[in-house]
Amino acid sequence: MKALVWFCRIAVGLLFIFSGLIKANDPLGFSYKLQEYFEVFHMMFLNPLALTIAITLCAIEMLLGFALLIGTHAVKVAWGLLLLIIFFGFLTFYSAFFKVVQTCGCFGDAIPLTPWQSFSKDMVLLALVLVIFMKRRTIMPLFSPSVGNSLFLGAVVFSFGFGLYTYNFLPVIDFLPYKVGANLPDEMKTPPGAMPDEFEITYQLKNKTNNATKVMTDKEYMKSGIWKDSNWEVVGEPQSRLVKKGFEPKIRDLAIQDASGTNYTQELLSNPFYNLIIVAYDLGHTDEQAIGRINALAANLTDNYNIRTVLVTSNSPADATAFAKKHHLISEIYYADGVPLKTIVRSNPGVLLMKGGTVVAKWHYHSLPKYDDVVKTYLRQQ
Template sequence: MKNSFIWFCRIAVGLLFIFSGLIKANDPLGFSYKLEEYFEVFHIMFLNSFALTMAILLCTLEMVLGFALLIGVRAVKVAWGLLLLIIFFGFLTFYSAFFKVVQTCGCFGDAIPLTPWQSFSKDMILLLLVLVPFINRKKIQPIFKPKTADKWLIGAAVVALGFGIYTYNFMPIIDFLPYKIGANIPDEMKTPPGVQLDEFEVTYNLKNKKTGETKTMSDKEYLKTNIWKDANWEVVGTPESRLVKKGFEPKIRDLSIQDGQGNDYTKELLSNPFYSLVIVAHDLDKTNAEAINRLNALAINATENYNIRTILLTSNSAQSAEAFAKAHKLVTEIFYADGVPLKEMVRANPGVLLLKNGTIINKWHYHTVPTYDGLVKKYFQQQ
């Protein structure tokens, strides 16, 4: 019975770590953004330049440790590694939840978004499971001969590391973000009629001018008791608002596209019934300049021969973007949006979206953008 329970925990922990690492390795750039949030919270922003490398290595470590536990190789070291890793994750999720800093931990990437307290609860359950193989670490036997097990472990490490590097260079295998291929951006921004919206409770701090008595009341009590009609009672300070019940939330809620003068072009750009080629470079200071030059040549041909509207979307300042455009002789129109939705649109800097009527027809990492002839044959000739 005891051996069966150890095996159960061993399999559960191994598979959970592999799954967690695999989901994050599917989108290492997104995971690196999450690490940067933690670096900001702990005031260690100097690590930002290493965030991507750390993200890929951390995903690889999770998958390798999970696989190693399953096959029973180097059980003592693996058990220690798993224990330290889950304690580290548990600390981060508790800190996020208690101090309300990073509101999604990124434990399972964007595939399974969890609140900080859900993430912490998950880590505590996993910690209990990890303790079983840890306590019995010297009893765990490999399912292969030592030399064979080591070869399997090396192979798993190579595959895990290679997967993270591949998805970084060619975008996620599965896109869990709202800007996936086939999504209609205006539809994803709408709130359907009749849905349950966020429900808030407002708390008032009241003081009686005559007696000095104080009271704290919810907005419902405040209205029900008609105390607001009594001139002797006054509201002290600013009423506090608290979310009571989470309601419907559009998948896309923070996208606003503007020109250099601050004019809103969101509706116009997303209602174009013809193809638009959108180059997304959330940070022009760090974008791949060679890729920008190639995309600019593509934009010139698309505009001149098929009148395709070509756009550069960035979060840089207008002054910075215009200087960049001048230096690279860009022919695209330049528009501006917040960096958060731009990072969600495409996991590349730069990346490319092909839009029509606000629908994402296709999207590419700058490594995989089709040639001009390929775009013409598949899309522009059929417009």
């Protein structure tokens, strides 16, 4: 039994730390996932708190896992683990059964899981946590109270500090398709010979003579030859069901247009020269001081190196034009849906330096480089 408890402690502790850490690597992305759940449960009033809740939840996961491993506050930790895994289990079951949120975000974008996979994972975790809960009073700390409390305090600082750092300076590891080094036009292509989605169509059939009914798949329908019999007719609309998922490009929802609706996606992303793309998905909530610094950087790069600078936003052309006039922007302005813009860079505004369709560098506005640094690091290497 002691060995079983230790196995459960190590497995649950490491998994909770990993789960919290991987989501804290991209707390803004996790907050978007929480907003999906808020919408499902009609709790949109929590949307302004989504980021705070995301960072806090990630920190709690890491702290519970760490405390379990070192054995400190065992009874409280066991209760916390049990309540948290029951809560997560309910969410993943609800998502899977009612087909609402189709990716739970349990491991962020690093390991995407379907709702049923997430629910299965939670049930395995629940079994391990129940062992810990039943034996919670037998778990002894590995260190003295003073050392254990000091370690736990350090874990608190790290857990919250890591989430705050990645929110303010971009994820430490970027798991998104717009990461540095990615060639965006390639990420949007479907290779020749790639398998498409495979669907199964189900027909409801009725016999006009005796009113008998049948349900047949499209393959059964064709193989049986029943379609040749004029006594049988298809009733209602055929039902389509996805049987096998085919190839899906990593980037499939990005469309960049000008104010008149002309698509410029390929032209902008395939630019063979260095170009600067400024992403500000919501101009109403963008950091205006940062816009000023980015505009100054863009002006210097344009004047001295003839670099094309583009601002992409989800705002209306009228709002974007007024914003550009107010801040004397030198950038061309284009438009795209807010969802892919939030994925391109977890910053509002954020900046990408691109060449030949490849993301050369990506910056949060808090870590925007100086003009001389951009020239020295990238442009003088041409």
